[in-house]
Amino acid sequence: MTDPRAPSTGTAYYTYGVVPLDFPAGALEGAQGVGARPVELVGGDAVAALTSLVSLDEFGEEPLHANLNDREWLERTARAHEDVLERALSAAPVIPFRLCTVYRGRDQVLDLLSERGATFAGLLDRLRGTVELGVKAYLDRARFLEAAGAAPAPASPSGREYMLRRQRERTLDEEREQFKAECARSSHERLAAVALAAQANPPQPPEVSGRTDEMLLNGAYLVEAADGPLAEAVAELEGAYGPRGVSYELTGPWPPYNFVPRDLAET
Amino acid sequence: MSESPDRPLEQQITLLELVDRVLNKGVVLSGDITLSVADVDLVYVGLRVLLASVGTLERLHEGP
Numbered sequence: 001m002t003d004p005r006a007p008s009t010g011t012a013y014y015t016y017g018v019v020p021l022d023f024p025a026g027a028l029e030g031a032q033g034v035g036a037r038p039v040e041l042v043g044g045d046a047v048a049a050l051t052s053l054v055s056l057d058e059f060g061e062e063p064l065h066a067n068l069n070d071r072e073w074l075e076r077t078a079r080a081h082e083d084v085l086e087r088a089l090s091a092a093p094v095i096p097f098r099l100c101t102v103y104r105g106r107d108q109v110l111d112l113l114s115e116r117g118a119t120f121a122g123l124l125d126r127l128r129g130t131v132e133l134g135v136k137a138y139l140d141r142a143r144f145l146e147a148a149g150a151a152p153a154p155a156s157p158s159g160r161e162y163m164l165r166r167q168r169e170r171t172l173d174e175e176r177e178q179f180k181a182e183c184a185r186s187s188h189e190r191l192a193a194v195a196l197a198a199q200a201n202p203p204q205p206p207e208v209s210g211r212t213d214e215m216l217l218n219g220a221y222l223v224e225a226a227d228g229p230l231a232e233a234v235a236e237l238e239g240a241y242g243p244r245g246v247s248y249e250l251t252g253p254w255p256p257y258n259f260v261p262r263d264l265a266e267t
Numbered sequence: 268m269s270e271s272p273d274r275p276l277e278q279q280i281t282l283l284e285l286v287d288r289v290l291n292k293g294v295v296l297s298g299d300i301t302l303s304v305a306d307v308d309l310v311y312v313g314l315r316v317l318l319a320s321v322g323t324l325e326r327l328h329e330g331p
Contacts, residue, residue, distance in 0.1 A: 015296075017293075017294075074286070075282055078282070078285050078286055078289050078290075079285065081289055082285055082288075082289060095294060096288075096289075096292075096293040096294070097293050097294050097295075097296060098289065098290060098292075098293040098294065098295045098296075099289040099290050099293075101294075101295075101296055112296065134284070204283075204287075251284060254288060257288040257289070257292035257293050258288075258292050260292075260293060260294050261294065262292070262293070262294065262295050263295060264294060264296070
């Protein structure tokens, strides 16, 4: 690992995201950014960037390739990136950049701010006073089957019992898929109705979500307050679909990762 | 919960949730030093596979 005291071959500007010019600098006092570096506000004419002066030994192109494949490093860096953005979010709207957006120097950051200043400022105006919340919904298969009235398998089924059972299982599989699609659609609609913007991402498969339950909804919602009507809507959905085996997971508040354009040229 | 040198599954999921956002979402700019989008997507896929295998292993250890 890089020793921060060691003489460096060079430095670069890690850029977390963009905030308004009136951002209260005190909000980031004591914040530890990526590479255990302090956070520095680089102000342009219209907006300011959240940056850290980092070592090229760690964030130069070659070491970066290696580091991104080091799970420990990736986790540490992702958490620091998120921590800085969350602190900023508690004080002002932020435009989150993707992890490891690194500029050669301060001048290159200033160039970005002057080239894209108007776009950033417009986006910040739209995001002011909002946060992103995540909602995932999972289906517990056993509870679904129980609610559907599926009988447990007999210990030693006869041939006919086995055939009937197989047939019933196939019907239940179809019913489950239909129910999942219907529940995902109506849940997302209900949540989107109380959000300023909504985004349904592809559900993660069980081997990625780490849960045996099947994910049926992976949504992100832009809302005005973390404890507002979206949380109420989640509780309502849980009441409606819970008895059929659905559980909901609410995460955030997040910086609005899902509500900034991936490519600024698209705006 | 037993003390394990490996992190509990809970935290793995949180990391994935986080990585899902910090790598997959957010504004992508071409910094001076930047990885091409394709490179980052590969890292992301690699991490998914890694985390998934950790999760699978832990479930296997827990037994049926």
